[in-house]
Amino acid sequence: MKGIAGTILRLLYVSRMQRWLAGFGLAVMLSALGALTLGWHQATHSLIALAGAVGVVIVVIAPIVAGPILFASLAAPRTTALIPHGRMKLVLGAACTQLLLAMFIAAGLGAMKDAPVHTVFAIAFGALTFFFLGFSLSMYYWPALLVWLPLLWLPRMLAFAFPQLHLGARLVSPRGLLALLAASVLAWVVYGIHIMKSRRGTLRGWNTVGLGSIAANSSRSGASIPPTPRTYTARDALRILLTGNANIRRVIVRFVLFLGAVFIGLTLITADAPQPGGNPAFVFASTLGFMAALIPGVWSGVLGRRARRLWLTAGAGRAELFAAIEGQCWRLIFFAFGMALLMDVPLVAVSNHSAPALNTLVAMATLPLSCGSAVLYAGLLYVRGNRFVDILIIGANTLLLMAVELSAAVNSHAFPALLGSQIILVALLRQVARGRWNHIDWLMLRPPLAAARMT
Amino acid sequence: MTESPISTHALGKTIGRKTILRNVSVEVSAGMVVGIIGKNGAGKTTLMDVLLGFSPASTGNARVFGHDSFTLPAAIKGRIGFVPQQDELVNLLTGRQQLSLTAALHGRWNQELIERLRSAWEVPLDQIIGRLSGGERQKLSILMALGHEPDLLLLDEPVASLDPIARRQFLQEMIQIAAGQSRTVLFSTHIVSDLERIADQIWIMRDGAIAWAGALDQLKESVVRLTIAAREPLPEGLKLPGAISQRVAGSKASAVVTDWRDADATRLRRELDADIGVESLSLEDIFVEFHA
Amino acid sequence: MGNPPTLRIFTLQPSSGVPIYRQLIQQVRRMVASGQLTAGMELPSVRDIATEYTVNPTTISKAYSLLESEGLLQRNRGKPMTISAGRHASGSLTQRLKQIESQADALVLAARQLELDAADLCQFITRKMERNRD
Numbered sequence: 001m002k003g004i005a006g007t008i009l010r011l012l013y014v015s016r017m018q019r020w021l022a023g024f025g026l027a028v029m030l031s032a033l034g035a036l037t038l039g040w041h042q043a044t045h046s047l048i049a050l051a052g053a054v055g056v057v058i059v060v061i062a063p064i065v066a067g068p069i070l071f072a073s074l075a076a077p078r079t080t081a082l083i084p085h086g087r088m089k090l091v092l093g094a095a096c097t098q099l100l101l102a103m104f105i106a107a108g109l110g111a112m113k114d115a116p117v118h119t120v121f122a123i124a125f126g127a128l129t130f131f132f133l134g135f136s137l138s139m140y141y142w143p144a145l146l147v148w149l150p151l152l153w154l155p156r157m158l159a160f161a162f163p164q165l166h167l168g169a170r171l172v173s174p175r176g177l178l179a180l181l182a183a184s185v186l187a188w189v190v191y192g193i194h195i196m197k198s199r200r201g202t203l204r205g206w207n208t209v210g211l212g213s214i215a216a217n218s219s220r221s222g223a224s225i226p227p228t229p230r231t232y233t234a235r236d237a238l239r240i241l242l243t244g245n246a247n248i249r250r251v252i253v254r255f256v257l258f259l260g261a262v263f264i265g266l267t268l269i270t271a272d273a274p275q276p277g278g279n280p281a282f283v284f285a286s287t288l289g290f291m292a293a294l295i296p297g298v299w300s301g302v303l304g305r306r307a308r309r310l311w312l313t314a315g316a317g318r319a320e321l322f323a324a325i326e327g328q329c330w331r332l333i334f335f336a337f338g339m340a341l342l343m344d345v346p347l348v349a350v351s352n353h354s355a356p357a358l359n360t361l362v363a364m365a366t367l368p369l370s371c372g373s374a375v376l377y378a379g380l381l382y383v384r385g386n387r388f389v390d391i392l393i394i395g396a397n398t399l400l401l402m403a404v405e406l407s408a409a410v411n412s413h414a415f416p417a418l419l420g421s422q423i424i425l426v427a428l429l430r431q432v433a434r435g436r437w438n439h440i441d442w443l444m445l446r447p448p449l450a451a452a453r454m455t
Numbered sequence: 456m457t458e459s460p461i462s463t464h465a466l467g468k469t470i471g472r473k474t475i476l477r478n479v480s481v482e483v484s485a486g487m488v489v490g491i492i493g494k495n496g497a498g499k500t501t502l503m504d505v506l507l508g509f510s511p512a513s514t515g516n517a518r519v520f521g522h523d524s525f526t527l528p529a530a531i532k533g534r535i536g537f538v539p540q541q542d543e544l545v546n547l548l549t550g551r552q553q554l555s556l557t558a559a560l561h562g563r564w565n566q567e568l569i570e571r572l573r574s575a576w577e578v579p580l581d582q583i584i585g586r587l588s589g590g591e592r593q594k595l596s597i598l599m600a601l602g603h604e605p606d607l608l609l610l611d612e613p614v615a616s617l618d619p620i621a622r623r624q625f626l627q628e629m630i631q632i633a634a635g636q637s638r639t640v641l642f643s644t645h646i647v648s649d650l651e652r653i654a655d656q657i658w659i660m661r662d663g664a665i666a667w668a669g670a671l672d673q674l675k676e677s678v679v680r681l682t683i684a685a686r687e688p689l690p691e692g693l694k695l696p697g698a699i700s701q702r703v704a705g706s707k708a709s710a711v712v713t714d715w716r717d718a719d720a721t722r723l724r725r726e727l728d729a730d731i732g733v734e735s736l737s738l739e740d741i742f743v744e745f746h747a
Numbered sequence: 748m749g750n751p752p753t754l755r756i757f758t759l760q761p762s763s764g765v766p767i768y769r770q771l772i773q774q775v776r777r778m779v780a781s782g783q784l785t786a787g788m789e790l791p792s793v794r795d796i797a798t799e800y801t802v803n804p805t806t807i808s809k810a811y812s813l814l815e816s817e818g819l820l821q822r823n824r825g826k827p828m829t830i831s832a833g834r835h836a837s838g839s840l841t842q843r844l845k846q847i848e849s850q851a852d853a854l855v856l857a858a859r860q861l862e863l864d865a866a867d868l869c870q871f872i873t874r875k876m877e878r879n880r881d
Contacts, residue, residue, distance in 0.1 A: 240545075244546070245547040315560070439511065441510045442509040443470060443501065443504055444510075630801060633804055634793075634804045648761065652801050652802050730856050732852065
């Protein structure tokens with residue numbers, strides 16, 4: 001039993017960042033709850049409830065996002081195979097964690113917004129299961145990422161595509177919920193068996209790119225090895241050593257192609273269905289750009305850690321390395337943006353709705369650049385370890401990111417304002433990151449999985 | 456260049472609440488081969504990190520060839536070679552590419568040296584680095600650091616993954632470097648017998664501070680084990696000068712002392728009216744005694 | 748000039764408590780005293796010994812310098828060090844006794860622990876010396 005409980009604890013709150021966020025979120029929740037119970041501010045009731053809901057999200061977001069990563073690092077060591085039923089305990093622990101999180105979400109949202117608790121629970125558990133398993137699998141077989149991420153949009157797309165089926169109503173019926181729960185449990189069982197039987201425990205190559213294991217594909221990676229010019233220029237050498245020769249462009253292309261294809265397909269399917277909201281093609285377009293631009297943005301954190309090896313070998317100064325990383329990531333953001341734009345053309349073409357206003361188009365074109373750079377500089381400034389201020393900044397940045405994307409997707413009026421504030425934030429983040437980089441201490445920039453250890 | 460390769464003054468490093476280095480003041484002259492020994496967590500890796508400028512000193516300063524470590528200019532970095540404990544090789548490249556890339560970043564590169572060592576050490580250069588064994592990776596890391604013939608070479612546990620033959624070959628290469636008299640080598644290792652062969656200076660690190668720094672020869676001559684056989688029982692509160700450990704039982708005693716000089720034997724013999732047996736200790740024994 | 752001796756004439760133990768330079772000095776002295784190394788013989792270079800025994804050249808160089816200052820070795824510009832001719836290489840009585848002082852101390856200590864007296868010990872030693880001469 002100790003193993004399972006220990007796993008749960010670790011997955012939930014092993015790192016300081018998670019604990020800080022949890023504390024912060026709980027504080028927000030409890031104050032919102034208190035305000036609601038005391039019946040303050042009847043007029044702003046819904047706003048307080050929203051704040052409480054956001055509090056719930058803050059508490060659970062860190063374990064949700066970090067859970068699969070921690071789980072993978074706990075499952076990787078060979079010692080796990082030596083502990084009796086070690087892996088089984090890990091899987092059970094992970095499943096229980098998702099259960100607990102789902103219950104917490106249900107209870108929290110139920111208290112804030114009077115949502116039907118069992119519905120929320122079942123949906124939350126299903127969603128968490130799906131997210132956890134998808135993310136975990138993509139860490140071992142990175143192509144799974146291409147399938148799993150786009151599937152996040154599947155429910156909404158299906159609802160768009162087949163409104164006559166009333167999929168939403170069917171889901172929240174008792175039979176629908178039970179089916180969802182059963183499917184989730186079954187998924188855990190299958191996953192558990194897979195983990196226990198799996199012989200490949202190591203995550204070799206995790207630290208080369210940050211997404212999945214590329215070392216396993218190294219025998220086929222002929223395309224990513226430069227065609228052996230015996231001599232390189234110093235600039236090329238710096239670039240290759242910094243990026244670890246990882247072919248991120250290939251990742252972006254595959255991702256955009258796949259996601260774009262899915263979106264195009266769905267646009268074709270929904271062509272004749274009545275559209276309650278705005279034109280879904282533009283939802284898809286903005287989502288495509290957003291997701292594609294996130295890839296290089298996230299990559300900046302990995303590059304920061306890896307820049308250490310160039311400090312001495314390349315004789316590069318800290319400012320120089322910052323500029324190199326920034327340059328690399330921006331080039332990729334533009335590349336991702338370009339690829340997304342290319343994909344948007346057929347996407348918009350097959351949609352038979354009128355084009356939106358010009359300023360909407362411009363705003364949506366700026367979206368990937370703005371969001372990508374927000375993640376880029378957030379990653380670059382997170383170089384001092386887990387400090388509370390940094391966590392706040394990352395949290396705020398993430399929230400703004402989601403707000404921008406959501407407002408673009410639902411074509412809200414707040415979109416331009418949000419985008420504008422994001423651009424200003426990006427400029428600020430860059431200043432902070434650059435300042436920090438002049439004093440970067442590579443002893444504090446630990447590798448990503450150092451926090452999760454078995455003992 | 457008359458600047459000493461390494462010079463620190465009251466160097467300290469603290470992260471959060473943990474003090475990893477305290478009050479380290481050392482000076483290294485050109486041509487020295489310094490061996491750093493210490494338990495895990497004694498601060499050896501951190502010391503190298505701070506010396507090379509990866510990390511700023513919290514107190515005091517560290518200078519390499521006269522320049523402050525944290526802001527080393529590119530020209531000075533070109534004279535330094537470093538083999539870190541965790542290798543910094545790119546898993547997606549072949550060894551040959553990794554070496555070519557490193558060569559491109561340095562103005563000076565001795566390809567013949569690399570070829571000679573590569574064949575002697577049997578380092579596979581045409582395999583993807585991600586598929587190499589730990590020992591092969593370590594050998595490749597060492598090659599990367601030697602190629603540009605640095606004036607200052609720092610190695611952090613460079614032979615941890617090497618078999619005895621590979622270790623011996625590595626030591627022989629270090630000796631060739633040392634024989635030149637102008638290049639300085641600093642390396643930390645657990646394998647004390649290797650240090651006894653090729654180090655001329657030893658730093659013993661304990662709890663983030665340097666417990667002993669000086670010539671290996673002097674260390675061996677000044678830290679000895681005394682076996683005392685007196686005619687009458689020895690006094691109760693006997694405290695031998697410079698003793699880091701001692702045991703007294705009646706008229707017999709044994710102690711490990713530092714700062715021993717040959718002349719001390721006669722003096723002690725007269726003072727205690729006893730026979731003094733002086734036993735010199737291997738470096739491993741000395742290390743153990745320092746941590747007793 | 749005699750043939751240079753093969754490289755492996757010394758026995759150097761890096762892990763001994765005795766520093767390498769001292770081991771080398773002691774061995775050279777003994778070999779000269781016993782006639783194994785004769786005047787004019789060339790000694791291997793510092794680099795050769797360092798490479799052969801895988802030890803730091805500085806310590807070999809130190810030993811050679813000390814032996815040279817003792818008068819036992821002679822530095823020849825451009826050529827290897829040689830055993831110096833002329834002065835009786837084995838040194839005065841006091842010097843020779845000093846060389847075995849540490850062994851003598853160890854012997855005396857052991858004898859004390861076994862409760863042997865000086866007379867018995869001296870007889871024992873004398874017998875050994877006579878036997879060894881043959």
